[in-house]
Amino acid sequence: MGMDFVFTVEVVGIALGVIGLILTIVVCALPTWIEITIIEANVTTTEVVTYGLWMSCVAQGTGQTQCEVYNSMWYPARAMFPTAIILGVLGVTISMVVAKCTNCIKDETSQTKLIIIAGIIFILAGILILITLFMVTITVQINYFTQSKGNFELGNSLYFGWVAAALLLIGGFILCINVGVFGWMMGIFGWIVSLVPCCISVLFILDPYRDTWTFLMTTSISSILGALGVMGSIFGTRCCNCIKSNRTRVKARFIVGIFFILAGILQFTTVFLNYYLTHTFPEYRRGFLIFFAEHSRWAGSMLLIGGTILCCSTLKKKPDSTTTKSISH
Known part of the structure; x- marks a missing residue:
């Protein structure tokens, strides 16, 4: 079945x-x-x-x-x-x-x-x-x-x-x-999408607007956290076999989930900052802000979903060794 x-x-x-x-x-x-x-x-x-x-x-x-x-x-x-x-x-x-x-x-x-x-x-x-x-x-x-x-x-x-x-x-x-590997995939692709707002904020920093530093800081930190989560995802999966201990693999999965969740929170923070600071930008630049916010929403959603799945997957209780021994006997 x-x-x-x-x-x-x-x-x-x-x-x-x-x-x-x-x-x-x-x-x-x-x-x-x-x-x-x-x-x-x-x-x-x-x-x-x-x-x-x-x-x-x-x-x-x-x-x-x-x-x-x-x-x-x-x-x-x-x-x-x-x-x-x-x-x-x-x-x-x-x-x-x-x-x-x-x-x-x-x-x-x-x-x-x-x-x-x-x-x-x-x-x-x-x-x-x-x-x-x-x-x-x-x-x-x-x-x-x-x-x-x-x-x-x-x-x-x-x-x-x-x-x-x-x-x-x-x-x-x-x-x-x-x-x-659904949790890993959501986090990894959320990080890939989050690179787009990061690149846009780098372009904005060329403009003489003080508020662009806020976008650059939040998106850069989010991208760094997402990159750490991606590296942990690569080395922590069973197909990679870089970590032999199952207990260590579970801990790595939880840490990766936390990285993804923090990166997702920062992505949504940039969305709120976007709506708050839109009026400070000239009208010809607001199209980039809309594009920026859409990608941040997608990235934040995928990062949060992937991180939550990874953290929840570590809470599964395994059967006690004494119980399994008694059943086997």
Whole structure:
């Protein structure tokens, strides 16, 4: 029964990753990321302009549609989205090869390690998609399309992109949960996301604003604590075998959880500081603050969840040795 449950969970994680990959490819190809409806007095002259990563289309009221490749301002998005697709393909390939239903790899230890790698790749792909969607949405809303005439709307592709990212993240987490490393993964990826606000605060420090030092201090300390937690995660897992004693491994897990929790608290502190100090920055810089706050919220949530799971996992009581001896006799 236990093996059937593990097999089912594994299949669900792989299936979510496959569906997320297919949606990612569709979203990357569709030119419906942004929609602008230009309404004129004459219905036949009304136009709907849609923008994607690679091309823009104009649908006229007469029913004619013209599409052309254009020089997009989303150059980072054009790099990150194909990278997410490549990671998704790699994750699907590895997960299918090492799945228990294929029996391509007989060794259970090797299967476990490769399943973890596949889950990590799915999560990385999902994070890349989320960063791309945040970047495109915030940049467009603040800097570009809000100044154009017509009704501005986010296109359907962005919503499908959120779904694709969610499926990849959930599929990756399920694969990692299946082998018992969910707390480690949440903390590690929370630290990776927290590096984005840290880099933004470094850019802000170039401005002559005294309050930017507060952002730099909190994000830097959070990144250092997260890095300590990541190093402890790497050396404290069973697959690494750097720590032989089970008792020492439990203590290391608890310390890593505390590091992640402290880093998460500092991330949320930067979010509160962000809202408190936003009015002190010029209007053209507030878009960066919104981008900063979104990443800090995501990073803080993952760090807190991962740290809490790791700390709670150390509270499991093991059966007393005398009880086990009596049962064995």
